[in-house]
Amino acid sequence: MLEQIKQAAVAGTLTKQxxxxxxxxxxxxxxxxxxxxxxxxxxxxxxxGSGIVFIGIALLIxxxxxxxxxxxxxxxxxxxALVAFAISIALLRKEVTHKLGLAFILISILLMPxxxxxxxxxxxxxxxxxxxxxVYEVVVAVIYIAARWATRLRLYxxxxxxxxxxxxxxxxxxxxxxxxxxxxxxxxxYRFLIVGLSYMLFGYFFTQKQDRIxxxxxxxxxxxxxxxxxxxxxxxxxxxxxxxxxWEIFYPILVFLAxxxxxxxxxxKILVFSALFLMADVIKVSGEYFSNSLGWPLAVVIAGLxxxxxxxxxxxxxxxxxxxxxx
Amino acid sequence: MKLKQQLPLILAFAAxxxxxxxxxLTVYIPKLHNKPKYDFIYTIGSYYPAYAVDASGHIFEETAxxxxxxxxxxxxxxxxxxxxxxxxxxxxxxxxxxxxTLDQAKKHQLSAxxxxxxxxxxxxxxxxGVFPFxxxxxxxxxxxxxxxxxxxxxxxxxxxxxxxxxxxxMIGWVIN
Numbered sequence: 001m002l003e004q005i006k007q008a009a010v011a012g013t014l015t016k017q018x019x020x021x022x023x024x025x026x027x028x029x030x031x032x033x034x035x036x037x038x039x040x041x042x043x044x045x046x047x048x049g050s051g052i053v054f055i056g057i058a059l060l061i062x063x064x065x066x067x068x069x070x071x072x073x074x075x076x077x078x079x080x081a082l083v084a085f086a087i088s089i090a091l092l093r094k095e096v097t098h099k100l101g102l103a104f105i106l107i108s109i110l111l112m113p114x115x116x117x118x119x120x121x122x123x124x125x126x127x128x129x130x131x132x133x134x135v136y137e138v139v140v141a142v143i144y145i146a147a148r149w150a151t152r153l154r155l156y157x158x159x160x161x162x163x164x165x166x167x168x169x170x171x172x173x174x175x176x177x178x179x180x181x182x183x184x185x186x187x188x189x190y191r192f193l194i195v196g197l198s199y200m201l202f203g204y205f206f207t208q209k210q211d212r213i214x215x216x217x218x219x220x221x222x223x224x225x226x227x228x229x230x231x232x233x234x235x236x237x238x239x240x241x242x243x244x245x246x247w248e249i250f251y252p253i254l255v256f257l258a259x260x261x262x263x264x265x266x267x268x269k270i271l272v273f274s275a276l277f278l279m280a281d282v283i284k285v286s287g288e289y290f291s292n293s294l295g296w297p298l299a300v301v302i303a304g305l306x307x308x309x310x311x312x313x314x315x316x317x318x319x320x321x322x323x324x325x326x327x
Numbered sequence: 328m329k330l331k332q333q334l335p336l337i338l339a340f341a342a343x344x345x346x347x348x349x350x351x352l353t354v355y356i357p358k359l360h361n362k363p364k365y366d367f368i369y370t371i372g373s374y375y376p377a378y379a380v381d382a383s384g385h386i387f388e389e390t391a392x393x394x395x396x397x398x399x400x401x402x403x404x405x406x407x408x409x410x411x412x413x414x415x416x417x418x419x420x421x422x423x424x425x426x427x428t429l430d431q432a433k434k435h436q437l438s439a440x441x442x443x444x445x446x447x448x449x450x451x452x453x454x455x456g457v458f459p460f461x462x463x464x465x466x467x468x469x470x471x472x473x474x475x476x477x478x479x480x481x482x483x484x485x486x487x488x489x490x491x492x493x494x495x496x497m498i499g500w501v502i503n
Contacts, residue, residue: 168343172346175347175350175351176354178354178479179479180450180452180472181451181452182474191346194345197339197342198340199339201339201342202335202336202339205333205335205336208332208335209332
């Protein structure tokens with residue numbers, strides 16, 4: 001093993017800092033912390049159960065919405081969310097029931113937005129205006145932030161992120177409500193691009209903190225948001241405006257940057273999605289430019305060959321730079 | 328925590344703020360320099376256009392004669408009738424639409440082209456969806472804009488538009 005480390009050091013694929021961090025992570029106290037981040041089968045079943053409980057309550061409310069009184073609606077949604085939260089607090093205190101507590105936290109997380117919605121509905125707020133949406137998103141986000149502060153559970157980062165993202169879209173929609181249809185579409189594409197970029201940066205933050213689960217979560221949504229919005233910004237069809245042409249040229253560069261970044265942070269998931277988006281771009285560009293000049297059959301052949309090249313490149317990068325250094 | 332470790336977090340929060348700033352600049356700066364110069368005439372009140380512009384640039388009744396306050400359907404030429412549309416003159420300087428008669432409209436020379444001579448056109452408003460569900464059809468037919476050269480100027484239509492009929496009809500740009 002030491003010989004392999006020497007070779008990796010000579011090749012420049014392993015730094016002293018990475019080696020030290022890996023050693024520290026393997027120490028008894030830290031190793032336990034690392035193992036906690038791996039989800040076991042029984043945990044998966046518990047979380048699945050939480051999801052089923054949520055669906056059950058949602059169906060119960062949905063089917064009996066008209067027959068239930070306002071108080072009953074609030075009790076079954078917001079009340080259930082509070083009860084699930086209280087149970088989880090009790091369970092989280094003991095090491096033996098800690099993971100069961102997480103399952104109840106999940107029920108509480110899923111039910112809370114429905115509960116707040118029910119209260120808003122009871123108050124006569126019908127989510128017609130952006131301002132009402134904004135208040136709802138702020139209220140739910142604040143509840144999650146308070147719960148995160150009370151429980152110290154990092155799981156809350158996910159719903160907080162979701163509602164913070166919704167808040168960003170609602171707020172920017174309100175700030176620039178005077179946009180025409182075409183300008184609003186472009187603005188929405190840029191909003192998704194920026195959200196994707198922010199998620200990638202959050203992912204990198206968690207990479208630095210050695211938290212691969214949260215890093216992966218943000219990288220996956222980040223790379224999808226970033227590359228999907230950039231593709232939409234480049235437009236579809238051969239008749240493009242200046243902005244779309246610039247994005248068309250920049251798009252492959254952006255994908256290769258994402259691929260380079262995947263190697264840099266050793267994340268196969270970013271590499272896989274980048275390769276898929278590059279393949280999609282190959283098909284898109286072939287259809288837009290080559291189908292008329294070369295004809296569809298030849299365009300398909302070129303697209304196929306390029307896709308093989310992209311596939312090979314991603315497998316090569318994964319083997320050479322990601323899998324080797326992670327293993 | 329070191330600044331280097333916090334930097335991605337700072338940038339992640341800064342990126343949306345930067346987007347808001349850049350968008351604000353791109354929305355408001357063109358308004359300082361670019362202003363549409365050409366007034367235009369439009370109608371409200373009918374799905375079907377009852378007026379058009381002839382080759383000499385003058386407005387004429389596409390469907391004549393107008394009877395009993397209603398105009399025959401110009402498309403089917405049948406018995407179906409639509410409400411008579413009201414003509415409006417839109418002053419781009421004051422951003423106001425004023426009702427005018429057909430005789431008043433006939434005094435102006437018009438351009439029925441989509442774009443005004445200074446490169447502006449009339450577009451629809453947008454509907455912002457709710458995250459993460461954005462509807463594909465984002466046109467808001469109740470609102471119209473003067474668009475071009477980086478500006479989106481909302482048209483203050485005098486009469487509320489019936490959204491089912493989206494009955495704003497652009498007749499032409501006033502050349503003189």
